[in-house]
Amino acid sequence: MNHLALVCRDFQETIDFYTITLGLKLIKNIDLPSGGKHFFIDIGNNNTLAFFWSTKAPESVPGISSVRPEAFLTGDIITAHGSMNHVAFHVPLEKLEEYKEKLVSKGVQTTPVLHHTDVPMSSFYFFDPNGILLEFAANLQSLDTLPAELKEKEAIFLK
Structure with missing residues (x-):
């Protein structure tokens, strides 16, 4: 993946969450002709989260365009066809509990480790401040022990 483009409701709050709370780096910030912003957060491995911000963007509709905030603790994270359900970041297994504790200490509500x-x-x-559901996920097996169909491969498009 090169980037995932998302829409945020508050430009500065989003940048602060991803850079200060999560410790990621803002690498590009573009002023759009419409008066909005388009900015990129480095998530490693040459991948980014891209965000669009505009005062003209409609509000999200939890339960349709995003996960309902009260549902994430129960695991009822169903969203509509064509919507994005959540973004999962790979983290080392030995850091999973530490990252959870750090987020909680910064006032971020999390699920238990599942x-x-x-x-x-x-x-x-x-959740991020926009209501986007995020996941920190750690593999329990080395990629070497996973079945071949689950191992990382180069994507082949348009054979």
């Missing part, structure tokens, strides 16, 4: 039975992964979820 040990998924359907995939070899542990993770926890939390």
Whole structure:
């Protein structure tokens, strides 16, 4: 993936969350002709989260365009077709609890660490200030021990 483009409701609050709370780096900030902003947050491995901000953007509709805030603790994180459900960031397994504790100490509400039975992964979820559901996910198996179809491969487009 090169970047995922999202829409934020508050330009500065979003930058502060991703740079101060999560410790990521703002790498590009573009003023749009319409008066809005388009900015990029480095998430590592040559990937970015891109955000658009405009005073003309409509509000999100939790339960349709995004996960309902009260539902993330129950795991009922269903969203509409064509919507984005959540963004998962890979983190080292040995850092998962530490990252959760750091977020909680910064006032971010998280789920408990979940040990998924359907995939070899542990993770926890939390919201950014825009209501975008985020996940810190750690693989429980080395990529070397995963089945070949789950190992990282170069994407092949338009064969």
